[in-house]
Amino acid sequence: MKTVQKAGSFFLALLxxxxxxxxxxxxxxxxASASDFVxxxxxxxKYNGTDEIVTIPQGVTAIGDNVFYQTSIKQVxxxxxxxSIGASAFSRSKLTSVDIPEGVTSIGVGAFAYCSDLADxxxxxxxxxxxxxxxxxxxxYVSNPNPFIMAGDILYRYTDEDVGYIExxxxxxxxxxxxxxxxxxxxxxxxxxxxxxxxxxAFRFTGLxxxxxxxxxxxxxxxxxxxCSNLKSITLSKNLRKIEDQLFYFCESLTKVSIPAGVTSIGxxxxxxxxxxxxxxxxxxxxxIGNDLLTGCNSIKSILIxxxxxxxxFHLTDVWALDPYNPDNRFIIWGYKGTAAEKYLEKxxxxxxxxxxxxxxxxxxxxxxxxxxxxxxxxxxTKTYTMAPGNIYDIGVTLLGNAASKTRRMTSSRDGIxxxxxxxxGNYRVTALRPGTTYITFTIYNPKDGKTEITHASIxxxxxxxxxxxxxxxxQTTYFN
Numbered sequence: 001m002k003t004v005q006k007a008g009s010f011f012l013a014l015l016x017x018x019x020x021x022x023x024x025x026x027x028x029x030x031x032a033s034a035s036d037f038v039x040x041x042x043x044x045x046k047y048n049g050t051d052e053i054v055t056i057p058q059g060v061t062a063i064g065d066n067v068f069y070q071t072s073i074k075q076v077x078x079x080x081x082x083x084s085i086g087a088s089a090f091s092r093s094k095l096t097s098v099d100i101p102e103g104v105t106s107i108g109v110g111a112f113a114y115c116s117d118l119a120d121x122x123x124x125x126x127x128x129x130x131x132x133x134x135x136x137x138x139x140x141y142v143s144n145p146n147p148f149i150m151a152g153d154i155l156y157r158y159t160d161e162d163v164g165y166i167e168x169x170x171x172x173x174x175x176x177x178x179x180x181x182x183x184x185x186x187x188x189x190x191x192x193x194x195x196x197x198x199x200x201x202a203f204r205f206t207g208l209x210x211x212x213x214x215x216x217x218x219x220x221x222x223x224x225x226x227x228c229s230n231l232k233s234i235t236l237s238k239n240l241r242k243i244e245d246q247l248f249y250f251c252e253s254l255t256k257v258s259i260p261a262g263v264t265s266i267g268x269x270x271x272x273x274x275x276x277x278x279x280x281x282x283x284x285x286x287x288x289i290g291n292d293l294l295t296g297c298n299s300i301k302s303i304l305i306x307x308x309x310x311x312x313x314f315h316l317t318d319v320w321a322l323d324p325y326n327p328d329n330r331f332i333i334w335g336y337k338g339t340a341a342e343k344y345l346e347k348x349x350x351x352x353x354x355x356x357x358x359x360x361x362x363x364x365x366x367x368x369x370x371x372x373x374x375x376x377x378x379x380x381x382t383k384t385y386t387m388a389p390g391n392i393y394d395i396g397v398t399l400l401g402n403a404a405s406k407t408r409r410m411t412s413s414r415d416g417i418x419x420x421x422x423x424x425x426g427n428y429r430v431t432a433l434r435p436g437t438t439y440i441t442f443t444i445y446n447p448k449d450g451k452t453e454i455t456h457a458s459i460x461x462x463x464x465x466x467x468x469x470x471x472x473x474x475x476q477t478t479y480f481n
Contacts, residue, residue, distance in 0.1 A: 042060060065088055072094050087108035095112070096118060108131045116139060164186060176199050181203065186208060187208060200222055227250045227251070242265050262285050272292050286309055287310050304335070316352075378454070392431050394429050
């Protein structure tokens with residue numbers, strides 16, 4: 001009996017020993033202790049451990065810059081409540097996969113860059129931004145068979161360098177930093193109306209010839225189209241509120257830019273070194289113009305500054321500004337008495353000519369149209385449109401030259417079929433009421449005597465039950481003096 005008890009005790013001890021070893025081994029290698037983490041106000045600022053599997057404590061809302069940079073970590077369990085991952089946070093680590101939890105809105109610059117073993121990344125729907133180079137040289141990136149590299153609904157990068165025409169898939173919300181940068185072969189691109197944001201340098205150094213930005217886009221960040229030397233024309237979204245710095249810097253083929261109504265500020269060097277630029281139209285919603293707007297633009301000789309502008313940065317232009325041999329050949333600033341345009345010349349006496357808009361001939365913005373010179377024009381974006389009762393449609397109107405200083409009104413020939421009202425951004429909203437046909441007309445009046453100056457070509461609008469909204473887009477332009 002004693003022999004049996006001793007044998008039983010031996011096997012029990014052996015079982016406990018192996019059980020302890022089996023339990024303890026992953027704890028020692030894989031479980032980071034609380035002391036390994038340096039956390040300040042919810043931000044993980046440093047990791048002092050050496051474990052390959054790390055569970056970040058609950059309560060951490062942000063992972064700071066470089067926390068796991070070049071560490072041996074292979075797996076990380078991120079906490080609920082995490083909001084952001086900092087720059088280079090996991091760069092050059094040994095991560096093989098990562099599941100980014102719902103609630104994370106931003107991933108910093110280079111956050112996972114050069115994680116050569118990182119093959120699987122799961123992105124949350126909450127993700128709003130991915131920093132430049134955040135996913136570069138990961139196995140997930142380099143082995144991705146789709147040229148559209150997507151991080152959720154963010155187009156991180158397009159990788160086919162030989163394609164001339166690109167149609168961005170519907171559903172893309174953000175075009176990321178440098179997503180198409182350097183693709184010289186691409187000359188045409190279709191941007192869907194799901195895109196709301198175009199990030200920094202998204203199309204820089206591409207071969208684009210022309211671009212239409214859909215009205216769904218509300219933000220275009222700095223240098224998004226800079227150094228596009230082939231770009232000849234661009235149509236901007238009507239829902240922009242700011243033109244960021246160097247947006248068209250060194251676009252050497254660009255000849256004309258119309259800033260949409262609703263934009264309130266124009267950044268620095270937006271059009272610098274657009275050497276073929278001849279026309280810039282600024283709406284009367286703009287309040288501030290940054291530095292060096294037209295520096296290096298040696299083909300443009302005048303600009304109209306609306307009365308709404310309160311501040312103008314230094315060096316509006318450095319070309320044609322001072323002509324000591326012919327003062328009449330100096331760059332012309334057209335403006336209104338007592339406004340920032342007139343006061344700007346006090347800073348640079350003798351450098352520019354100031355011409356009073358409304359009393360003198362306004363700037364010539366399209367001297368070659370049918371061989372005539374005009375001072376103003378109105379352009380509308382639609383020719384015909386069909387919609388069902390209850391539907392709405394916004395008509396875009398662009399005022400060129402001196403048209404911004406005129407009184408204007410848009411009307412429906414049959415108010416019972418469709419009503420019209422002006423929106424804060426300068427466009428007009430048509431609401432279909434009942435079946436029938438009406439014509440939407442845009443009229444310009446002289447603000448001094450109220451007399452009609454032009455009646456723009458009308459838009460034919462048909463209202464019918466059960467139809468899907470559709471129309472014919474165009475750029476109807478009426479020129480007048």
